[in-house]
Amino acid sequence: MTLTIEQPFLSAFLEKRGMPDWRTLIRILLDATPSGILFIDEKSVVVFSNRAAQDSLKLGTGTQVKERFPDLWTEVRHTLKDRNCRFDLLIRKEGKVFPVKLSPVIWKNGVVGVLCMVEDRTEMKKITRKMLSYQELNRELDTIIDTSSDGLWICDANATVVHINPASERINGVRASDVVGRNMGDLVAEGLVDQSVTLEVIEKKSVVNLLQHLRNGQKLILTGNPVFDESGNLIRVVVNERDITEIDRLHRELEEQAAIKEQMHHHMLERQLEELESSRIIAKSPCFINVLKQALKVSAVESTVLLSGESGSGKGMIAKLIHKYSSRSQLPMIELNCGAIPETLVEAELFGYEKGAFTGADIRGKPGYFELADGGTLFLDEIGELPLSSQVKLLRFLEDGHVIRVGGTLRRKVDVRVLAATNRRLKEMVNQGDFRMDLYYRLHVIPLRIPPLRDRTDCILPLIYHYVDHFGRKLGFKKRILFTHDATHALLAYSWPGNVRELMNLCERLVVMTEEERVDVEHLPGTLALRSEADALPREVWQAELPLAKILEAVEKKVLNRAMEKYRSQTKAADALGVNQSTIARKLKKYAEQRRQGPLTGHFSNT
Template sequence: MIFKAEQLYWNAGEKNQLKLDWKRFSKSLLNASPNGIAALDMTLKIMISNQLAQTGLDLFPGAMLSTTLPDLSKHAQQVLKADKAAEGIIINRNNVRYSVLLNPIRHRNAMLGIFCIFQDMTALEKITSQMQSFQDLSMELDTIIDSSNDGLWICDGEGTILRLNPASEYLTHVKSDEVLGRNISELVAEGLIDQSVTLEVLKTQKKVSILQQTRHGKILFLTGNPVFDSNGNLFRVVVNERDITEIKSLQEELEEKVALNNQYRQDLLEMQIEEMESRQIIAKTPEYINIIQQAVKLGTVDSTVLILGESGTGKGVVADLIHKYSPRKNHPMIKLNCGSIPESLVESELFGYEKGAFTGAGKGGKPGKFEMAHKGIIFLDEIAELPLSSQVKLLRFLEDGQITRVGGTVSQKVDVRIVAATNRNLKKMVARKQFRSDLFYRLNVIPLTMLPLRKRRDCILPLINHFTDQFCRRYGKKRVMFSREAMSAMLEHPYPGNVREMINICERVVVMSQDGHVNLEDLPASVREGVAKGPLGGEVWHPGQTLKERMDALEKEILEKALKFHGTQAKMAHSLGLNQSTVARKLKKHLLK
């Protein structure tokens, strides 16, 4: 057989020599043939090859045939010399047997190269065997297929239509004799169908479902199922068609209601955020209000949250807030402090244990925290203290949602959202190999960093009022009144223990106060020390200084502390209740920058 070069696309080049437009030729060749194809020039250099030739035979453009397939190169040399096609050449490559056709490429009696076709003989033999098996089952399958109320299309592994049943003819108004033996892509090109689930299955080799509207207005739900042979090769695509025209109408109504519901949820979220903004009794600092807003928003999604911050900053309170505004709010929120459990019991606490799993295990076994939190949220506080061995189990759960009890062999799926918290720097722990990096990235989907109390000074006074009133109600006392010195000490205290420390201080002053009055001496020593000394470490009053000198020194110290804390004149002015120009003038006066 002679391959006529006139059938290809040619361009005239310099010196009237014809050059093959390999790009156009490659595209046509790759789209047309199920076999491996390659084109060689007169030096047996590979000019073009399709995917089958590249993956199965290692024939890549630019390579020499003599290097890749030396045995075949000898046959190609003979074809060049004899100017005659050679067929039926058998070669073995990568444990696959191919039948090769070498065909001269000619143009106006001039030989330009060789056109090679590689047919996979092994695949051909398998297909023949499969077709025989199909014929044996065809009579039984005919009855099953033709009796189905759903439309059925059956295509081969290349998209060629092998069969469609009467129900499909009725639904699509496409007759069998019009399409059998044709490729599904042709029907799409001709507009007989607007899209093809078969082509998607051939592309992805996975089950695919789509909606398709016929030319007659029917809405069909199509599901394409790939069928693989014993070697894992896709050799059939079975498409099921179901008429859902009425269901589609109901679905559109449902989607409208869902959209309306989502709008209501968004409106509710905005109202919740406005409510948080209005609660300036506790959350007055803008940065902290923003954290509260984020927590409310995070409640509406189902992602893993990692809460970071120092001890006592309210990480547990934020976790409660996420649960409160979560769709899981009607299901349990199970809290577990990872640092309070002995290492030997961590896994049994998290995942439970079966009967006789270890010495002292309960006779009936016991569910773990994850099982108890099914459909809800589990709050893993101090996650950094989790042993490395348990981190592996937690990572596995995050990947597949399944747990296995200690001593058990059967995995079970649980639906749990994880909120974790820590006061440690997990990135540094990862660098020191103290915490698994893969678990860190799994947990760190949405990080939320809490502010220490020293960075939300605007909240201190409202918090003091809130907690003292709370404890007054608890202990049946009238509202306490702080002296100027006591309140000044409370406001200036750095609170290294954050809100937890403030709660303890407020409870103490309520319990220890006399007649509802709190003086400086009623405060803990750690709080009094902050005001016991005046500027520059000296006493508040010194006989060697005038009042003006002491006031100037005190003003300078206040400005120094405010500048160090806030960093900018604008924030200093807001905190001190002064105009920014006044702050700038005083800084200049005391030679502060």
């Protein structure tokens, strides 16, 4: 390659810049080159080196190459001898690798030296990595732009379209090839769009929002954003377009899906409640039905549940219900009554013990309740009776899920869901220092209060008839027990301090001890007193000594009448009773038809 500069131009250039001669210019040009340049003579002396060679290889003029870089000198000697260029040579210095190219310098048919070109590979790698990084970033940006569900237009400072994404093609019904390179003003003039937010952004140099109408009837929200360079010059306009028509459609679909989901959830709860009723879980009172719904809801999650309520109110039954409908139902629920274990053995029972841990311990050791319940559920009843010393270890387990057996050091990971129950006021115990506050809040994640039987009187008669039938079958009695009006009054008016457990006790006693199938007040324990209002139910219902279905019908009719008298609205009555308005309407219609057909007693029989 020959570099030719006409003498007049060169002289004018040198004179204008105050350079003495062309040699100065050549030196400046060589020092400006990023590659290292060396001229090595036949005696291994560096005759010339530019700034890059001096910086990278520390080879200045007069340096002996064979002393500093023996391998390089070997290649230079070969080049001096055979006059061939050499490429892809590598020299190393201070951990860096430099590619080298050698070319013979010939003067008057003789080789006077070798020109050596040196590249800094480390720097080249940095530049290459940066370029690759920028390329990857560009690919990511292109992917983001092209996969956006919003339309994106990118124009230059003259409103010429630079890029549109696939969403814009779909929204506007155009192809990128038809609009890229064209001016937005022309697209407006042709009627493709009714107005251009890009043109307004260029004019105002600020963000602009517009509502745009397309020829196909679609409505778009457009937002134009100006992009400036470091000097404050406008270089790009980025326009985001969102199809309002599509958003409205998606909004309606989401609302419909949410409604369907809510209906399915409600239907599932109703089916589960029906299943509970068929499995002899009696739930007639709205307050207790609400507890069952909450129990079914929390069964789907892993949170700790604290069941509270009076003794015998059904906390254990609710715990079994939660476990039955949980994802752990295939594994057992282990129950532990914390108040039934001596204080000295609570820790060993909960966490297990190693062999020889204490006097009388099994020589093989024993797993605790947590290990036995691994994968399932551990129900800790009467949690308020747990000693303070054991409360600390229970808290630690709830925090990290590991147990250490008494007398051991091995930490065992255990997967257990904990349900706890108490008939005591734990918050008061915390205030009195009898129960740890931190453990209380660990257990009190989802509190469920089981109402006492006296607060769910709608359940009393169904429960009595259920357990009378249950114990009759269990104990082999085939007699059919009916309750007189006064006896039923007494049962409904009684406060049931022992709750369902006391009711079960009474039912078993009646099945075994009563000689007659007709039960009156005299057959009931003396603590059962008649305290209900005199007109709670029509007397003719009890005088007929009716079976359960007819009694329940009479009770239901009475409740409906009172609800309608109080609320004067089927909807409000339905909300108060915890049923649907359609249920209220159907039952009112049913009893209205019965009134037209004849008196209440005409529909009952003793068979």
